Each structure stands twice: as C-alpha cells, then as structure tokens.
Amino acid sequence: MSLEHFKNRNVGTQNYRMLDLDPTPVTGWGQFKQVVRRSLSLELLVGLKVTLREMLKALLFGKMHTTKYPFEKLPIGPRYRAIHEMKRLLESGHYRCIGCGLCEKICPADAIRMDTHYGENQRKEVSEYTINFGRCIFCGYCAEVCPELAIVHGGRYETASEQRASFSLFEDMLTPIDQLKSQREFPGYGSVSVNADTNIKKTPLAY
C-alpha cells in the first residue's frame, strides 16, 4: 500500500466492501435457524483454514514476520528523535556549540543544564553540558532552536545502560574527533534544507 493510499481518509472512495450480514434474529425460531445454518455451513472451519494457510505460508514460503531484534534491526527514519548528538565543525574539528543557552532555555522538561566561561582567546567556551535523560521527553525543541546545528537528535534508541550518566555527558554525545569525516547532518527540524546551495543566491554579507 502506497503512502498516498494510506493517507487517503475520504471514507467511501476506498475499496471498502460491505459484509452481507443478516439482521440479528430476535425470535427463538430465528435464533435456532441461525444456529443450524451456521453449524451446517461449517463457518467455524473458515477460521481453521485461515490459520493453516498462514502457517503453510510461513513454513513453506519463508514469509515470517519476525525480526530477530538484537541481531537484526529495522531501519529507522532519518528524522528519528533519539539520544542527542553534539556535532563538530568540519573544518577545524572544534565543537559547534557557542554556549548561547537557547536549548537550556527552551527545554520544556528542564533537562538540559549548561555552564560556560571565557576561554583563553576570549571566546565563550562550554565548560559543562549535561542532558538529564531521566527527564528528557525527546521533543526535539533543542535541536530546532539551535542556531549552529550543534545539538541534534541521533539514531541511538537503545537507551539501556548501567548508568544514566553514560550518555548524558557532553564528551559522550560529541562526535569523536577521528570520525569527523563520517559526521552526518541531521535532516530534522532546523536543519539546512537539501537544496540550500541552489536556494541561496548570494552570501548574506552582500545585503
């Protein structure tokens, strides 16, 4: 079933089929007739036929539905909102976060806490950044509000760990420096659109 077909909610235009149900019998004789008709036409066996058909399908034609989860995983959508990732600048490798505090401000669950200080070159640096995943509701506001695309949502949805702190420290969420080449942009809210290069005719400084 295609997506358009699935999203079509105009009742009556789809391929609905009316069941030819008889009205419920009220008299005793009508009920008796219904019981006899249903028993003799072996309606019960239809259910047995369906389950046997599914079993043969599964066994002979390999049409199993099971995904053996820890060993094989279903693909998730690119805009899936799981554990956050902190991105780095591609050129310098420095983290993108400028310590503006917008994510801390907008977080409806009050899960983000950050602290900043002036670094050696009088540049604002993040000295502490934690997300309390006991509170986080994965709403995606932080990624949406971030002006630098620094905090985004990743695809790590297996959030069981021995300690909650295991994935809430800034360093843990930051892209490892040796994997900078393979860093991907998050296509969710607030991200640069795919055809951004063609949309922008001039650099903003030209205005």
Place this chain on the structure above:
Amino acid sequence: MIPFAFYLFAILITGLFLVTVMSKNVLYAMTSLAAGMVLISGLFFILGADFLGVVQLIVYVGAVMAVYAFAMMFFDVTRDVEERHDKPWLVFLLGGGIAVTLVVIFAAPIMGETVHALYPPVAGATNPQAVGLVLFTKYLLPFEVASVMLLVAMIAGIILAGKKMEISLSAMDEDMIADTKEHA
C-alpha cells in the same frame, strides 16, 4: 494381598471420614469426604465389582461432591466453623444407635446359615453385563420407578429455578425493583 488391601482401604476410609466429621475446617471436611469416596471405589474394585467402583467414582466423586463443593463457594473456607453442641449425649446416642443397627443388619447374613444369592452371577458375563442382566430382569420395575422419580425431580428443579427467569434484576433500576417486591 487382598486382605492387606482391604484393611488398608478400610483404615484409610475410616480415618478420612473421621476427619470429615471432626474437622472444623470446611475445606478439610469436603476434601476428606471426596477422598474417602475414591477409596470406597477401591473396595468395589477389590470385590471384583468394577462397574460399581467406576460408578462410585463418577457419581459420588465427580458429581455429588462437586455439587457440595459448588455450595462451599458461598462460605469463607479459610475460617473455622463454630459448631453448637446443645445435647452431646443425644447426638452420641442417636449416632451410636444407627451405627450399631447398621452393623447388625450387614453382619446378620454372615452369621445366618440359610442365606444364598437369589440371582447368582451368570457364567461368562463380564461385570457390566451382569449388572445389566440383574437390573433389567428382576429389578426392572424399581429401576423404571426410580428413573421416573428422577425425571419428576428434574422437571421440578427446572420449574423452580426457571420461575421468573425472564426478569433480570440487574437490568432494572431501583424503583422497578421496589415495584416487583410490592407486587410479590
């Protein structure tokens, strides 16, 4: 082998029925009564009356005791039963009298010399067939009378239980229930 089995069963049955009478707990009383019924069927098997043994099993254990158990659902089985004993000597006298009478009745044929079976078992017939032969020849009339009596009891039970069956109290509101009470 057979005397040993008989005494084993006899002791067990007596013990279990004593528990039935003595126990203050409904659940113990019921269970020991049912277990005693099972063991009585063992006595029938020892005597070679397989059919009666199984009938004992099905009727008493499977049906009668199950109906008792159904009635037990209305009691709190975790609580002990307090029995009132107004005149213990009367109970003892009546119970003992009945017991002695029963022993005399069943012991008399053993003592007597002239007692013999009127309908000796037919040679070659298995146990159910022998029961059938006696039941449908000599005891045909009592058998049929008993069956008619059971039929009457069954119809009476259905009528008693089925009275006002079309009235559902749970489907009525309280005023309607009060109305039906006034009319009744």
Place this chain on the structure above:
Amino acid sequence: MMEVTYLGIIIKAILILAIISAIAGFGTYIERKVLAFMQRRLGPMHVGPYGLLQIAADGIKLFTKEDFIPQNANKLMFMVAPVITAATAFIALSAVPVFPDFTIFGIFVPSIAADVNIGILFVLGMMAAGLYGPLLAGMSQANKWGIIGAARTAAQFISYEVVTGLSLLAPIMMVGSLSLIDFNHYNETHPWMVFMQPVAFVLFLIAGFAETNRTPFDLLENEAEIIAGYATEYSGMRWGMFFIGEYANMITVSVLASIIFLGGYTDLWFIPGWLAIILKIAFMFFLMLWVRASWPHVRPDQFMWLAWKVLMPLAVINVVITGIVIMV
C-alpha cells in the same frame, strides 16, 4: 497370547510415566512453535537448535522459582491440589492402551497397564476426579479470582462430563463393550467409528476440549477475565504440575479419540499399527493447538447454554437413533 506378568505391567507403567511426562514437557514446546507459525512468528529459537532445549530452560526456571504460599491460604490444600491434577491425569492413562502388545527382553508387555473391563468408564471417572485439582486450588488460595475459577471448574466439569458420557454411549452400544481393546478390535473389522458416528465424534471432541480446559473453553484460567483463575497464586513447580496434568489429559483425550473413533492401533494400508496410532494422536494434539490459534474464547453463560441446550439433547437424540438402528 502370552501371560501378563507383574513385571510386564510395571514396565508398562514406567513407560507411560516416562514417555507421557516427557511428551507433556515437549508439548509446551510444540504448542509454542505451532502457535508461533500460525501467527507467522518464529517461536522459541535461542535455547539449543531451533529452540529445542527450551523445555530444559523452562524446567530449570520452574524448579528454581520461589515456591510461594499466600498468607491466608489453607496451606495443606494449597500444596496438595496440583498433585491431584497430575496424579489423576496419569492414573487415567493407566487404563488406556497406547501401543500394541510387544515383548522386551523376553518379558511380555501388555498394551494396557490395567486391563479393567470397564476401561472407558474408568478413564472418564478418573478425569472427573481430576476436577478436584483446580477446585481445591481455587478454594484454598484465599483469592477472589481463584474462587471464581473454582466455581467455573465445578460448573464446567459437571456439565461436560454429561456430554462426554452420553456422546460415548452410542459407540459403546455399537461395540457392546466398555473395554478399549474391544473398541480397537471392532475397528479392525468395521469402518472407522467416525464415519458411523460423526455426531458422537464432534460431541466428544467438544466435550474433550472442555474437560481438558483447552482454549475455546479454558474458562477456568481465562486470563482476559479472571487473571489466571485457579492458578492465580501458584508459582514454580506447583504451577508446573497443573501444566503437566493438563498436557497429560490432552494426550488422554487424543488417545481416546484415536482408539474409539479413528481406528486405534490397527494397521492402516502399509503403515504399521504403532506408527498409525502415533500419527493419529499427533494429529489430535495438533488439532487442539490449531483450534487454540484460530478461535476465540466462549463466554461462560454461552458455554453452559451450549452444554445443556445444544450438546446434551443432541447426544441423547444420537443415542436414541443408534438404539433404533441397532434394534431394527
């Protein structure tokens, strides 16, 4: 005909106990697999090849679980009840012939452990006595779900014993014996009983499902309505004994249906008798799982309605018609 010795009977009894309890354990694996396949799942896969050692894992779990007894429960009855279920299930099997006679190490092993000449009645009676397991379990555990389960046990077993007995009466009249071995011999010379008594076969199946507490009729422990009914407070091996009893009863009903209605252990075309009966029992067992995968539960009042207003009159009519046909 060789002489039946005590040793032969003991061997048979040990065989029944060992094989049936092993099959009862294995039945849980089969049930989970079949139900999984019917829903296009895989079922147990991880313990051993194809999950075959799942039984061992389950057994270890059941044995090492805490044996929990509720505070207000009647402790003795609570502990005895599961044993009653398991014991009556195996005692019922003692009067059921499973394989043809055979000889091992020169010892004659009869097809039946106790060849009482009222075999069918004995099996039915013992299965009727099996109602005390769930009943006492439900009443002793001081739990309202247990009480409801026990009440349903009493109602369901009493009602469906009537249907089982009456439905088997017609085949008994045709064979003229209550011994299951005579039933088997009858099938050697006549067409299978299922073709001569189709109504009795269907009635026996329905009542058999009800007496073994299988799915369309498993109202005693219907988890959608009464948590687990009589087994609510049970854990560990005591719960496991209810399970073994249920599976042993399923096997008993399968064997009864195979012998009475499906030709028993007579040779079938080129298939030898022992293989034929195994196939028949396996099919009956599979049918129970198949039905469980296909059909929903029945409501308790509909269930009683079915027993007394539909099945019992049908069984009585069937007996009367059979009697008329035999007389004419």
